[in-house]
Amino acid sequence: xxxxxxxxxxxxxxxxxxxxxxxxxxxxxxxxxxxxxxxxxxxxxxxxxxxxxxxxxxxxxxxxxxxxxxxxxxxxxxxxxxxxxxxxxxxxxxxxxxxxxxxxxxxxxxxxxxxxxxxxxxxxxxxxxxxxxxxxxxxxxxxxxxxxxxxxxxxxxxxxxxxxxxxxxxxxxxxxxxxxxxxxxxxxxxxxxxxxxxxxxxxxxxxxxxxxxxxxxxxxxxxxxxxxxxxxxxxxxxxxxxxxxxxxxxxxxxxxxxxxxxxxxxxxxxxxxxxxxxxxxxx
Amino acid sequence: xxxxxxxxxxxxxxxxxxxxxxxxxxxxxxxxxxxxxxxxxxxxxxxxxxxxxxxxxxxxxxxxxxxxxxxxxxxxxxxxxxxxxxxxxxxxxxxxxxxxxxxxxxxxxxxxxxxxxxxxxxxxxxxxxxxxxxxxxxxxxxxxxxxxxxxxxxxxxxxxxxxxxxxxxxxxxxxxxxxxxxxxxxxxxxxxxxxxxxxxxxxxxxxxxxxxxxxxxxxxxxxxxxxxxxxxxxxxxxxxxxxxxxxxxxxxxxxxxxxxxxxxxxxxxxxxxxxxxxxxxxxxxxxxxxxxxxxxxxxxxxxxxxxxxxxxxxxxxxxxxxxxxxxxxxxxxxxxxxxxxxxxxxxxxxxxxxxxxxxxxxxxxxxxxxxxxxxxxxxxxxxxxxxxxxxxxxxxxxxxxxxx
Amino acid sequence: xxxxxxxxxxxxxxxxxxxxxxxxxxxxxxxxxxxxxxxxxxxxxxxxxxxxxxxxxxxxxxxxxxxxxxxxxxxxxxxxxxxxxxxxxxxxxxxxxxxxxxxxxxxxxxxxxxxxxxxxxxxxxxxxxxxxxxxxxxxxxxxxxxxxxxxxxxxxxxxxxxxxxxxxxxxxxxxxxxxxxxxxxxxxxxxxxxxxxxxxxxxxxxxxxxxxxxxxxxxxxxxxxxxxxxxxxxxxxxxxxxxxxxxxxxxxxxxxxxxxx
Numbered sequence: 001x002x003x004x005x006x007x008x009x010x011x012x013x014x015x016x017x018x019x020x021x022x023x024x025x026x027x028x029x030x031x032x033x034x035x036x037x038x039x040x041x042x043x044x045x046x047x048x049x050x051x052x053x054x055x056x057x058x059x060x061x062x063x064x065x066x067x068x069x070x071x072x073x074x075x076x077x078x079x080x081x082x083x084x085x086x087x088x089x090x091x092x093x094x095x096x097x098x099x100x101x102x103x104x105x106x107x108x109x110x111x112x113x114x115x116x117x118x119x120x121x122x123x124x125x126x127x128x129x130x131x132x133x134x135x136x137x138x139x140x141x142x143x144x145x146x147x148x149x150x151x152x153x154x155x156x157x158x159x160x161x162x163x164x165x166x167x168x169x170x171x172x173x174x175x176x177x178x179x180x181x182x183x184x185x186x187x188x189x190x191x192x193x194x195x196x197x198x199x200x201x202x203x204x205x206x207x208x209x210x211x212x213x214x215x216x217x218x219x220x221x222x223x224x225x226x227x228x229x230x231x232x233x234x235x236x237x238x239x240x241x242x243x244x245x246x247x248x249x250x251x252x253x254x255x256x257x258x259x260x261x262x263x264x265x266x267x268x269x270x271x272x273x274x275x276x277x278x279x280x281x282x283x
Numbered sequence: 284x285x286x287x288x289x290x291x292x293x294x295x296x297x298x299x300x301x302x303x304x305x306x307x308x309x310x311x312x313x314x315x316x317x318x319x320x321x322x323x324x325x326x327x328x329x330x331x332x333x334x335x336x337x338x339x340x341x342x343x344x345x346x347x348x349x350x351x352x353x354x355x356x357x358x359x360x361x362x363x364x365x366x367x368x369x370x371x372x373x374x375x376x377x378x379x380x381x382x383x384x385x386x387x388x389x390x391x392x393x394x395x396x397x398x399x400x401x402x403x404x405x406x407x408x409x410x411x412x413x414x415x416x417x418x419x420x421x422x423x424x425x426x427x428x429x430x431x432x433x434x435x436x437x438x439x440x441x442x443x444x445x446x447x448x449x450x451x452x453x454x455x456x457x458x459x460x461x462x463x464x465x466x467x468x469x470x471x472x473x474x475x476x477x478x479x480x481x482x483x484x485x486x487x488x489x490x491x492x493x494x495x496x497x498x499x500x501x502x503x504x505x506x507x508x509x510x511x512x513x514x515x516x517x518x519x520x521x522x523x524x525x526x527x528x529x530x531x532x533x534x535x536x537x538x539x540x541x542x543x544x545x546x547x548x549x550x551x552x553x554x555x556x557x558x559x560x561x562x563x564x565x566x567x568x569x570x571x572x573x574x575x576x577x578x579x580x581x582x583x584x585x586x587x588x589x590x591x592x593x594x595x596x597x598x599x600x601x602x603x604x605x606x607x608x609x610x611x612x613x614x615x616x617x618x619x620x621x622x623x624x625x626x627x628x629x630x631x632x633x634x635x636x637x638x639x640x641x642x643x644x645x646x647x648x649x650x651x652x653x654x655x656x657x658x659x660x661x662x663x664x665x666x667x668x669x670x671x672x673x674x675x676x677x678x679x680x681x682x683x684x685x686x687x
Numbered sequence: 688x689x690x691x692x693x694x695x696x697x698x699x700x701x702x703x704x705x706x707x708x709x710x711x712x713x714x715x716x717x718x719x720x721x722x723x724x725x726x727x728x729x730x731x732x733x734x735x736x737x738x739x740x741x742x743x744x745x746x747x748x749x750x751x752x753x754x755x756x757x758x759x760x761x762x763x764x765x766x767x768x769x770x771x772x773x774x775x776x777x778x779x780x781x782x783x784x785x786x787x788x789x790x791x792x793x794x795x796x797x798x799x800x801x802x803x804x805x806x807x808x809x810x811x812x813x814x815x816x817x818x819x820x821x822x823x824x825x826x827x828x829x830x831x832x833x834x835x836x837x838x839x840x841x842x843x844x845x846x847x848x849x850x851x852x853x854x855x856x857x858x859x860x861x862x863x864x865x866x867x868x869x870x871x872x873x874x875x876x877x878x879x880x881x882x883x884x885x886x887x888x889x890x891x892x893x894x895x896x897x898x899x900x901x902x903x904x905x906x907x908x909x910x911x912x913x914x915x916x917x918x919x920x921x922x923x924x925x926x927x928x929x930x931x932x933x934x935x936x937x938x939x940x941x942x943x944x945x946x947x948x
Contacts, residue, residue, distance in 0.1 A: 005862075006781035010789060013774030013833060017792045020830045024807030025795070038388075039415055039671040061686075083705050086698035093944035096879065097937045098702065104933040105709045106887040108716065108926040111910045111918070116712030118538065119730065122545040140484070144547060145533040159709065160887070161835070164880040165842045171876050172847060188694070199846070206842035210835055210884075213798045219894075223490075227533050228526050231686040237800055239686060242381035243408060243492070244678050245388075254803045261798045262791075347902070350912040351727075351919065355746055374902050375748045378912035382897045385806065389813045398902055537914055541730055560917055563726030564733065616916060617727065 032251035042248060050252035058236050058253065065233040066260065068147075069216030072154035073162075076211050077204070079155070080162040084203070085196075087163075088170035089178065099167065103160045110157075114224050117153075118144065145227035153221035158214060162207040169203025170196070205272060213261050233257055326421050335423040338594040343370045345592070346599065347399035349582075350375040352454070354615040363602045369595045377403060384409035387587070391418045396589035400596035403453050406443045406581050406666065407493055408674060410450070413585065415671060419449035420586040426597050427451065429604035437579065437660055438621040442508045442668040450583035451600055452621040454613070457655060457663060458494055458578035461543050461553030464567045474502050474573040476550060478521075483529050487542055487551030488522070490534035492681040493666040494578065495522060498552055499681075500667075501576040507667045512676055515667075519680040526684060534685040544568050554580075556618040559652040563643070570652055572659045579663040581621070614644070619653060626654045713930055720923035727917030739920040746921055749909055753925055756906035759821055760889040763828035767885045770829075771836025772878050776870070778837065779844030796834040804831060805898030812899065819901025827899045828889040835888065836881035843877030890929075 032050055036042035055062070087098045105113065120127055123142045131137045143149050173196065181195035182188055219234030226232075233253065241250035346360070353360065353373065360371045376399075377383045383404065387397055404410045413419050424431065430451050438452045462471050466485070469476075477486050477498070489495050499518030500507045510518075525531055532548050540557040542548045544566045558570040584603075586596045602608060609622035610629060626648055633644035647653050655663070669677050719729055723736035744750045778789060808827050812819055851873070855865045871878075893907045900908065910922055 006777040006783040009773040009777035009781075010783075010785075012770040013777075013837065014789065014792075016770060016829060016833060017796060020808060020811070020826060021792065021796055021799070021804075024804075024811045025799070027810065028803060028807050037671055037675065038412065079705060082698050083702045086695070086702050090695055090699065094941050095876075097941045097944070098706070099880065099883065100933065100937045100940070101706050102709060103883050103887050104930060104937070105713050107890050107929050107933060108713060109907050109910050109922070110891055110893070111907070111914065112716045112923065112926050113712045114538075115541070115730070115918075116715035118541050118545075119715050120711060122542075123547045125545060142547065144542075156709070159705070161884060164884060165839050168839055168843045168877045168880050169846075172843060172873070202842045202845045206838045209794070210797065210838055213794075217798065217800045219800075219802070223536065224538065228531050228685075229687050234800060234802075235686060238381075238802055239682060241802055241806065242385045243682075244674070245412065251803065254800050257800065258795065258798045262794065265794065349915055350748065350909050351916040373748075374904070375752075375909060375912060376900075376902050376904055378897060378908055386809060386898050389806075389810045393813050395813065395816070540728075544730070556916070557728075560726045560728040564724065564728050564731050566728075566731055618916075 028251045029255065031247050032255055034248050036248075038245035038247075050248045051256060054249050054252045055256060058233065061231050061233045061236050062257065062260070064230075065216045065257075066264070068151050068154060068222075068232060069212050069218075071151045072158070072215045073208055073212040075151065075155045076159050076162040077208070080159055080207070081166055081200075081204075084163045084166035084170055084200075088167050088173070089175055095167075095171070099164060102163055106157075106160060110220065117225075121149070144225060147226075147230055149225035150222050150230050150232075153225045154215040154218060157218075157221065158211040161210045161214075165206035165210065166200055166203040169200045169206070173199045201272060205269065208268065209265060213265070216261060217257060326417075331421045331423065334420075335426070335594075340369070340594050340598070341592045342368060342595070343372070343592055344400045344595040344599050345372045345374065345398065346401045347374050347376050347397075348401075348403045349377045352403070352582075352616060354611065358611050359603060359608045362608065363599060367598055367602070369598065371599070374399070380405050380407055380409040384412060387418070388412075388416075391416070391588055394589070396591065397587050398591075399587060400590040400592045401584050401599055402587050403582050403584055404450075406441070406450075406583060407491070408669070408678075410583065410585075411443060411669060411674075412671070413587075414444065414449050418588050420588060420590060420593055421448055422451070422586070422600075423597060426594075427601045427604075429601045433604045433606055433609070433622045433624060435621055435623045437663070438581070441581070442665045444583070450585045451604075452581045453584045453603070454616050455579060455581045455619040455621055457555040457572060457619065457652075457659070458489075458497070458552060458580060459555065459570055459572040460550055461540070461558045461568050461570050462550035463543050463546050463548075464569050466546055466549040471550060471569070471571050472574055474498060474575045477552070478502060478525050478530065480528065480530065482549055484532055485549040486525075486530045487533060487535050487539040487548040488525075488531050488685075489539065489552045490536055490685045492678050492685070494552065495534070495685060496677065496681045497576075497578045497664065497666060498522075501573065501664075504575065506576070506664060507578075508664050510667050512673075515677055515680050519684060522681070522684045526687070540568075555652040555655075556616075559617060559650055562650075562652075563646065572655070572662050574662065576662050576664055577659070579619075579660075579665060613653070614647065617647060617653060619655060623654070713926075716923050717927045717930070720920055720927050722920060724920065727919075729918060729920050729923070739924050743921055743924050746919060748904065749906075749919070749921060749925070752904045752909040753906045755821060755824075755903055756890055759824050759828060759905065760886055763825045763832065763889045764882055764886045766825070767829045767832040767836050768878060768882045771833050771881060771885070772840050772874070774833070775837040775840025775877070775881075776844055776874070779841040779847075780849070793834045793837050796830065797838075799831075801831070801892075801894040805895040808895070809898040819899055820903050823899045823901065824896055824903060824905070827895050828892060831892070831895060832885035832888045835884045836878075839881040839884065840874060840877040843874050847873055 030044065033044060033046050034042040035045045035047050087095055091098050119125060121143050124132065128137060128141060132139060178196060181191040185191040185194060217234050219232065219238050222230050222232040222235055237250050237253050240246045240253065357373060360373060364370055390397055404413065439447060444450045460471055460477065496515065496518060497507045499522045500510055500514055502521055503517055505514045535542065539551045539553060540561060543551045543553065544561050553570060555570060558568050561568045584600045586593050590596060603612065604622060606622055606624040606628055609620050610625040613620040613625050614629065629644055629648040633641055633648060636644055651659060667677065720739055721735050722729055722732055723734035725733055778786065812823055817823065852865055852869050855869045891907055893911055896905055897908060910918060
């Protein structure tokens with residue numbers, strides 16, 4: 001019975017993933033090897049040219065997406081880790097309240113959030129207009145329609161997905177262990193580096209996985225916040241699929257993206273290199 | 284990429300076997316043998332007649348439309364139900380043409396019904412796909428007397444659906460230039476203003492390939508309805524130059540209107556309906572149909588293949604062309620109506636109305652944004668009509684401008 | 688010791704700054720729910736009114752859409768949390784055949800672009816002749832939230848000391864008893880965090896839902912469609928109410944936590 005436990009635990013999840021993910025993805029994989037067009041139909045030709053063509057045409061957007069996704073992930077880590085740390089160790093009885101407050105804005109439609117950001121960040125709006133009025137910013141300063149806005153938008157939208165898993169990992173660390181470490185090592189920084197950080201790594205790994213991957217594939221932020229040279233791969237996939245009805249190219253691009261992300265995550269797990277993380281995720 | 288002929292369909296027994304093997308295997312099998320081609324030969328006239336002669340009134344109709352595209356009390360539909368005895372189901376299920384088509388395509392391709400009798404779609408790429416793939420039921424114009432009598436001439440001559448074979452307009456709008464009068468002191472009349480270096484970084488263009496393509500062509504004096512591949516390339520170059528010179532801030536979806544009203548951009552390609560709303564709200568935006576030309580787009584009603592109640596659908600489509608009904612609809616939607624008689628009806632109504640209502644009705648009836656002038660109409664063109672092959676050339680030209 | 692206190696204080700302030708940053712667009716949303724707008728566009732402040740609160744449920748389709756969204760979010764979160772926690776436990780605690788493949792699947796579910804997930808699910812449903820409605824929406828939402836719960840729970844489970852569970856079993860507790868009284872409490876923060884993430888993902892999803900919804904309309908779908916002619920302020924009010932109820936729950940939680948100690 002004990003030996004069966006993991007299989008029984010995993011069974012419902014497996015079934016869900018097998019029926020609703022593996023089967024359709026296998027179909028998509030087959031579409032990515034077909035040629036034709038929407039009107040005359042697509043036929044299986046086992047052609048890998050969809051992949052090479054798509055990569056040739058859209059490598060700029062793919063590289064850019066990885067770059068933006070990476071930048072946003074670093075920003076989320078820098079912003080989110082201290083928050084997770086403070087809530088886990090100092091949040092006291094109100095831990096769950098803080099977490100809830102962090103997530104609450106995301107219970108409201110993204111369309112409303114977007115409209116609000118456009119209002120807040122308008123060139124001459126409530127924020128920048130005021131600063132410009134005081135002469136603190138040059139008159140043509142703007143944030144909307146820039147790379148900064150896209151990366152900022154990605155950071156904003158996925159930040160709770162970084163904070164929560166780090167918190168979850170940190171919270172199980174006994175505060176007394178941290179205090180003991182602080183007594184043991186000369187500085188607080190050393191105590192943090194030697195004790196707290198290693199213990200939080202599974203959370204960091206989970207957080208990065210849950211933010212870097214969706215942020216890189218995101219089609220929304222570039223479309224709403226970007227300028228004329230911020231198109232990401234997610235936007236291209238949408239256009240190829242919904243406007244051009246080029247299902248093979250869209251599928252090929254998606255699989256390429258997924259493969260690149262998989263390699264990236266694997267390498268990252270290796271670099272991070274804790275026994276825990278490797279055991280848990282990179283096998 | 285040479286289009287290859289579709290593979291022959293599997294024999295029935297084998298397909299049945301897959302079905303028995305379960306839902307997931309069937310899905311896999313379907314995709315693995317390629318997506319079936321659907322190119323439909325245009326239906327013959329007698330077939331159409333034959334189809335319609337067999338239809339009877341079922342007493343119900345399912346109408347799929349965009350949110351906020353029908354008065355909240357559903358007045359026009361209530362009247363329709365009362366006058367004809369046909370009960371209606373009204374569903375606000377359409378958010379975007381592309382998303383709707385993406386969802387409808389696999390269903391219709393599989394020969395399954397969408398569950399709607401009337402669907403509203405814009406005359407863009409997706410509607411052309413619907414027509415080309417044979418997803419629309421050809422209309423019987425002998426049953427559309429109100430349309431014949433009341434639709435404006437411009438709405439009967441449309442390059443994307445000649446002779447209104449498959450569609451009739453629901454509501455319409457104009458793509459022109461909007462500018463913020465706080466920042467732009469000149470009178471904008473020409474499309475060249477969008478290419479004027481003095482507005483560097485303050486110009487908004489649309490991301491949609493057909494919208495921006497039209498404006499690239501207008502700027503070069505080309506009529507998009509009659510344009511060729513060489514014209515598209517020239518327009519693409521012109522637009523690329525505009526982008527590379529730093530004139531364009533962003534390729535917008537509908538959010539351009541916020542940007543222009545707040546002064547993030549000073550002038551932009553714009554849809555008349557959006558600008559009208561901002562003017563009502565007292566924001567400093569003006570609208571002009573450029574002298575070189577502007578675009579007229581139309582949201583159309585159509586009957587999707589496999590609809591359960593085609594005759595009831597046709598009756599509803601025709602009913603909405605009664606001027607009084609069209610007026611009620613347009614008073615709420617505040618776009619351009621395909622029924623010109625609505626303008627006088629709104630003026631009539633304004634005479635007896637009071638206070639705020641009176642003011643609003645007068646503003647509507649007098650606005651060239653809801654009722655374009657004859658001079659405006661003369662300058663308006665539709666999108667470039669494109670079959671699938673042409674789209675494969677046209678789209679990349681303009682997407683390489685907007686999706687760099 | 689003083690350095691430590693200053694550090695904690697700074698972190699405390701930082702946390703609140705982040706909360707304020709994340710919530711700042713919500714403030715604008717709430718404000719415009721009180722806007723006495725004179726046209727269909729609701730983006731310029733034109734005076735204060737409570738009208739939209741009175742007319743909150745006047746748009747029948749919007750009300751239905753909100754209800755659909757809440758039902759889908761609650762049900763899909765419940766399902767996701769149960770099967771996700773189970774899978775997370777299996778992955779974090781046990782070594783078994785297929786562990787690597789399962790990790791791979793969990794990763795694949797996160798990395799699948801939304802559009803591809805929606806489109807491929809739709810063709811699956813179409814080819815199986817499955818009618819699209821709230822049930823298919825729930826199926827899809829469970830699919831894309833599942834990995835987030837699994838990964839969060841696993842981050843908690845990895846490195847938890849298993850000796851406590853073994854002790855419980857040695858003391859004669861049943862497997863279920865051990866789980867309920869030892870395992871579950873120790874992984875609860877992970878489960879709760881996973882549930883919150885899952886709920887947030889579901890309540891705000893547009894792309895995947897737009898493929899598998901059939902003619903069932905959800906709150907995000909309705910809003911995206913309404914952009915065409917102008918989003919009515921009732922949408923802001925509904926957003927405000929969702930947010931307000933959330934804040935009330937948070938306050939209630941905080942008070943309850945104080946009572947317990």
